[in-house]
Amino acid sequence: MSVLKVKDLKSYYISEVFGIKRTVRAVDGVYMEINRDEVFGIAGESGCGKSTLIKTLLGMIKPPLTIVDGEIYYDFGDKKFNILSLNPDESRKIRWEYISYIPQSSMSVLNPVRRIRDTFKSFLGAHKKFEKDELEGLVKEHLSALGLPTEVLNAYPHQLSGGMRQRVTIALASILKPKVILADEPSTALDVVVQRGVIQLLRNIQEEQKNIIIIVTHDMGIHANICDRIAIMYAGKIIEEARTDEIFKHPLHPYTTYLIGSLPKIGDKSYRVSAPGSPPPLSNLPNGCSFHPRCPYVMEKCKKEFPSLLNVEDEHRVACFLVNKEDDNGARD
Ligand code: SF4
Numbered sequence: 001m002s003v004l005k006v007k008d009l010k011s012y013y014i015s016e017v018f019g020i021k022r023t024v025r026a027v028d029g030v031y032m033e034i035n036r037d038e039v040f041g042i043a044g045e046s047g048c049g050k051s052t053l054i055k056t057l058l059g060m061i062k063p064p065l066t067i068v069d070g071e072i073y074y075d076f077g078d079k080k081f082n083i084l085s086l087n088p089d090e091s092r093k094i095r096w097e098y099i100s101y102i103p104q105s106s107m108s109v110l111n112p113v114r115r116i117r118d119t120f121k122s123f124l125g126a127h128k129k130f131e132k133d134e135l136e137g138l139v140k141e142h143l144s145a146l147g148l149p150t151e152v153l154n155a156y157p158h159q160l161s162g163g164m165r166q167r168v169t170i171a172l173a174s175i176l177k178p179k180v181i182l183a184d185e186p187s188t189a190l191d192v193v194v195q196r197g198v199i200q201l202l203r204n205i206q207e208e209q210k211n212i213i214i215i216v217t218h219d220m221g222i223h224a225n226i227c228d229r230i231a232i233m234y235a236g237k238i239i240e241e242a243r244t245d246e247i248f249k250h251p252l253h254p255y256t257t258y259l260i261g262s263l264p265k266i267g268d269k270s271y272r273v274s275a276p277g278s279p280p281p282l283s284n285l286p287n288g289c290s291f292h293p294r295c296p297y298v299m300e301k302c303k304k305e306f307p308s309l310l311n312v313e314d315e316h317r318v319a320c321f322l323v324n325k326e327d328d329n330g331a332r333d
Pocket residue numbers: 253254255289290291292295296297298299302307319320321322
């Protein structure tokens with residue numbers, strides 16, 4: 001059963017400097033459907049719009065980010081809403097208890113001049129009323145359940161390693177057992193070994209709390225490790241989406257093939273080929289398929305029309321004229 005439905009979402013950065021209007025189409029016509037208990041990955045190179053998509057799913061919309069079109073419906077059974085229609089007070093009420101967020105940098109959540117204990121206390125106190133010792137007990141229990149030492153509560157953020165800070169941020173984001181956790185590059189700034197621990201922690205939380213996790217990262221290895229399904233984003237659009245095993249075994253879009261082909265493989269010393277060139281600026285996208293200037297299979301049609309994201313197999317959708325030969329650029333599946 002789907003908990004989150006995104007329909008034709010368009011989130012643009014619209015600004016005007018000296019009378020010149022600039023529009024960056026960060027999310028440009030995205031459709032998504034996420035099911036209960038699912039770990040859903042969003043992959044793509046830097047600047048493809050994936051972090052803006054996460055912010056929009058959280059309802060974190062501040063100018064110049066503007067919602068031009070679309071709907072984001074959450075259905076939690078006891079609560080159903082389009083997050084784009086909530087007022088700031090309603091948004092505050094659902095944030096952290098229903099939908100929480102793990103940012104790339106723990107320092108954007110942890111106050112550098114407050115001990116971790118005080119951050120937990122003010123965070124929890126803002127959401128629920130607790131008896132005197134109940135709050136401290138809850139925090140310690142949660143940290144212990146996640147395998148984190150309770151001594152971190154006495155520390156200031158700068159006294160912790162980057163990996164431990166990110167674990168504390170994850171503990172904070174999960175303490176109210178939210179139904180959805182949105183994670184934006186949660187392990188990018190960490191070294192590989194620490195990354196593995198952070199991803200394992202996320203996986204443990206999901207198994208225990210049965211929440212939906214939507215994780216954004218450019219690292220396909222992390223997606224392979226944790227995700228049930230993956231969407232590949234390019235130039236503000238989802239260009240392929242499938243179950244993780246399916247997309248790794250049977251990628252259909254040329255861009256996805258490059259992303260997967262560039263991953264190192266144990267024992268394989270052959271040269272890894274990544275996509276030629278670089279992504280187009282989101283403020284000046286090429287006509288037709290946005291990938292066409294980099295695509296080795298480009299056809300005349302690709303330069304004029306954008307391929308629709310269509311179902312090719314069960315749960316496998318792709319936007320490419322090579323695969324969807326009959327696509328008349330009309331209806332979306
Ligand atoms: Fe390449 Fe055309 Fe497919 Fe775009 S639609 S990925 S340009 S073949």
